[in-house]
Amino acid sequence: EVQLLESGGGLVQPGGSLSLSCAASGFTFTSYGMSWVRQAPGKGLEWVSTISGSGGSTFFADSVSGRFTISRDTSKNTLYLHMHSLRAEDTAVYYCAKDLWEIGLGYHFDSWGQGTLVTVSS
Amino acid sequence: EIVLTQSPATLSLSPGERATLSCRASQSISTYLAWYQQKPGQAPRLLIYDASNRATGIPARFSGSGSETGFTLTISSLEPEDFAVYYCQQRSNWPKTFGQGTKVEIK
Numbered sequence: 001e002v003q004l005l006e007s008g009g010g011l012v013q014p015g016g017s018l019s020l021s022c023a024a025s026g027f028t029f030t031s032y033g034m035s036w037v038r039q040a041p042g043k044g045l046e047w048v049s050t051i052s053g054s055g056g057s058t059f060f061a062d063s064v065s066g067r068f069t070i071s072r073d074t075s076k077n078t079l080y081l082h083m084h085s086l087r088a089e090d091t092a093v094y095y096c097a098k099d100l101w102e103i104g105l106g107y108h109f110d111s112w113g114q115g116t117l118v119t120v121s122s
Numbered sequence: 123e124i125v126l127t128q129s130p131a132t133l134s135l136s137p138g139e140r141a142t143l144s145c146r147a148s149q150s151i152s153t154y155l156a157w158y159q160q161k162p163g164q165a166p167r168l169l170i171y172d173a174s175n176r177a178t179g180i181p182a183r184f185s186g187s188g189s190e191t192g193f194t195l196t197i198s199s200l201e202p203e204d205f206a207v208y209y210c211q212q213r214s215n216w217p218k219t220f221g222q223g224t225k226v227e228i229k
Binding site: 062095112115 | 154156158160164165166167168171172177178209211213216217218219220221222223
């Protein structure tokens with residue numbers, strides 16, 4: 001059974017930094033692209049970033065490009081999102097999500113974590 | 123960026139009724155569209171991928187259709203557990219985008 005468990009959310013001041021983790025199990029971690037998708041309170045879903053199975057390719061939404069980085073540690077089966085220069089509009093529940101297929105990248109997402117809340121406020 | 127527009131914003135129906143949700147893309151995305159269901163306090167769940175393929179474990183009352191710019195999610199007979207918010211998502215181009223959601227509520 002695929003399991004994704006996010007951690008690292010919390011309260012951070014505007015301009016601050018925070019790193020999120022997503023521990024994965026139940027599948028071959030290096031075979032699948034992984035993504036972060038966020039949801040602001042009471043709003044819809046917004047794709048944030050995707051990384052390939054090897055970690056060699058990364059993609060970002062314009063809203064976070066240059067401020068967020070994505071990485072993965074294959075020895076720990078863990079996905080990361082490193083967030084810098086945080087803004088109030090980054091406040092959201094952040095979900096990690098697994099690609100549906102081994103081929104392609106950021107296609108459709110068949111498994112999701114429970115989410116971790118990031119609040120950017122002074 | 124491909125914009126996905128879902129309609130209606132809210133659908134008020136009774137259990138047993140048929141639900142028809144629409145998703146329109148701002149440009150052609152072939153059949154590269156998925157549907158997700160999200161209940162309050164829960165993560166989204168993949169229902170349909172590539173427009174018409176049910177994901178693993180999804181009941182047959184959920185079906186998807188469409189291509190290019192127009193897509194439909196149909197729930198043939200609403201069960202109590204189907205009242206939720208539904209999102210469409212395209213995989214054709216970066217950035218991967220979602221629709222704004224349709225809430226299916228109990229009438």
